[in-house]
Amino acid sequence: MPKFTRPAVAGAAMASAASLLVLSTLPADAQSAGAPANKHVLLISVDGMHQSDLDWYVATHPGSTLAKLSRGGSEYTNAQASNPSDSDPGGTALMTGGNPKSTGVYYDVEYSHKTDEPGSACTPGKPATGGDVVYDSPDDALANVNDFINPSNGTFPSFDENGSIYAKGVDKNPAAIMNLKNDASSLNASTFPVDPATCKNITPWDYLGTNSIFQVIHNAGRRTAWSDKHAVYLSFNGPGSNGQSIDDFFGPEIDSQAVMPNGVPYPQDDDWAHIDAATKQYDGYKVQAVLNELGGRDHSGKAQVGTPAVLGMNFQAVSVAQKSRSTSTTLIGPDAQGNYTTSAPQPGGYQWVNGKLVPGPALSSAFDYVDAQLGKMSAEIHKDGLADSTTVIVTAKHGQSPMNPNELVTVQDGPIVSAINAAWAQKHPDNKSLIVAGTDDDLWQSYLSDTSQAACDFVKNYLWNHTAQGYDVNKKPVTVQHSGLTQIWAGSDAAGFFGVPVNNGHYPDVFGKVQEGVVYSKPTKLAEHGGMNTGDRNVLMVVNGPGVPAQVQSNPVETTQVAPTILSALGLDPASLQAVRTEGTQVLPGIGGAHR
Incomplete structure (x- = not known):
């Protein structure tokens, strides 16, 4: 189906809304003709969110930030995540413009016949014997912290990965995570696959087969930042970067034990990714990092460093609510004694209501949470005078399947x-x-x-x-x-x-x-991601800002197109990305033209 463009009056009406995120992506030819490029791009991945979720939310919440973003900007209703649609190839696609054929990243837990097993005997130059390629939370430098409630239940990785904030990883003040500094010290290099040519462990950024937007932007002398759920997503720095192209990376470990604001573990005794009330608390730290960075500070809010050219984060609350059969959605407190508790569990996933498949209570709550956080970012953008120079892209690394519980x-x-x-x-x-x-x-x-x-x-x-x-x-x-x-x-x-x-x-x-x-x-x-069915791959894609037409594009696009679109918005050459050249990845249609 062809695209259609919303009437200009609709775009103007939305632009007048006080909480609208004003964003822009300029065509490459306009930039080369001397039109000003944007100074900043805010990239948001709402992990798990489908296009159908966006349709439902906009229809039922017409005054929401998501509604204003989609109605006032360019919405792509046939956007496809990477295949496989796991978090790592999905995130890597956004950052490189490439699919696994270019990036070499097929899953966050994979295997390669071209490497040796971590810890195995190795003689430089001998043929590879094959080995696990695991870039996940087991790679944390401090990956074995005893359960705070009952040590006999086993271990979690540390919230701060390297034990630099919490003594022996014992988290008694989760808000202190804002002081986290992620770098190579956050990771246990001995768990990485081994290069048979050198017998050295391969860092996550050097395993990546193509360069990233962070390298291009950093090399152009502009500041970069990103927040994500694992320290191993330092891989987005790209090969040959020495892990230095993301100037401000913030990756508190989502697989660590969930701890309420008063330092008491959640009564469910689980990690941040299995209690949606905890997931929202966890996502909130990354939101605060983004707000600090929009305000020109580092993620901790302590150092004045200037607003990054590219910054952003992923949300996990939607993904957790989609997969959970039942989960607490709300953290309640503190009471007069400073104690917290959680709301009663609510059904997760989707439900049939009057013959229609709609988000259930936990998932609806997660969408409300994400929308409220996007509203905070919108307010910060306007407060800091960034509205006329900032592009925001809202998409998802992956979807989730099945949506219909009766198919599970x-x-x-x-x-x-x-x-x-x-x-x-x-x-x-x-x-x-x-x-x-x-x-x-x-x-x-x-x-x-x-x-x-x-x-x-x-x-x-x-x-x-x-x-x-x-x-x-x-x-x-x-x-x-x-x-x-x-x-x-x-x-x-x-x-x-x-x-x-x-x-x-x-x-x-x-x-x-x-x-x-x-x-x-x-x-x-109730669901998972990684596959190639519609629920896995048909994700939302919205770009909004000054110069971006109010339009709906129904032609197919891919999340790989985010990377060249970001560079185009910043006035940089999309063809600086190796995967863009190899795969012919285009800037998103209607807002950026073909890549140069």
Whole structure:
């Protein structure tokens, strides 16, 4: 379908609203003709948020910040996240303009035939033996802090990753996290994959196969900032940066134990990503970082450094509410004694109401929270006189699937992997573990010890002919055909799917698309992300600001187009990004023209 442009009067009316974020992205040809570029870009990822969520929220909350953003700017209703749609390839796409074929990032927990296993014996120059590539919270320098409530329950990583704020990682004042300084000391390098050529561990930023917007902007002498959920997203610094192209990175660990403002752990005794009231508190620290940076200070609010050319954050509250069967949504307190508690749990995910699928109570609350925080950012932009020089882009690293709870089927992938390995071992007694790695959320990824086409086809055929047992949304047993998959790519077909050479070594040897609703997990979740169904990939995309037309674009776009759009908005060359040149990634249509 063609685009349509809203009447100019509608844009003018919205521009008069006091809380409207005034933003702008100028075409490259306009910039080259001498038109002023914007000085700042604020990028927001509302992880998990679909275009259909935006449609619902705008319709039911016409006075919201999200409504003003979308109605007064350019809205892209057919935006697709990366494939796979996991957080890391999704975030990396936003920052580089590239898909896994260029970035080499297929998942946050993956494997590569071109590296050696962390900690393994290594002789420089010998062929790679293959190894795990895990850039996730286990990489924190302080990844094993005892449960504050009951040490016998196990450990969490530290909120500040490196123990620089909390003695031995014991968090008694969560607000002190604003003093966190993330750099290489936040990470345990011994957990990184090993480069067989040098036998040295590969840092997250050097594993990335292409440069990032932060490198281009930093190298242009302009300040950069970003806030995210793991310290390992220092990877966005890009290769060869020595982790220095993001001037102000703030990444408090979301997998750490959730602690209420008074230093008492949440009574649910879990991490920040499994209690939505806690997730909102957690997101609030990143919001404060952004507000401080918009005000010209560093993320802590202590040093006056100037407003970054690019800054932003990801929200987690929506994603958590989408996946949780039931969760507390509100932190209550403090009372007269300074104590806090949480509201009663509410249903997560989506519900059928009068024949329509709509967000349930927990998810509705999460959308309200995000909208309120966007309102705070809007107010800060106007307060600081940035409205005429700032572009804001609101999108999502990934969606979430399934949206319809009646489609949910949870299947444990472990028994399937074990059965495949056992069947292979019967024919190949010298190799009892054919599948050596893989992460299956709502997709299938297998890395094999034998990468021959015959071995890849063996796994594909087993998966296709296997009947798996699972559970529906009511936790009743169900049976799924084809291991829960609808399409499988193996060996050379998998390489072709990603557009890389067969000997690339980074892509999954066997890659599968799940049947709508299938999630590989215990029956504790309502949804997941990582796959390629509509719920996984059809995310919101809104750009708003001076010079940006009030329009709706229904033609397909991708989240990779955010990166060149950011550079174009700042008057920098989108073609400075290697992935833009390799993949031909375009600036978002209607606001920035073709890349130069």
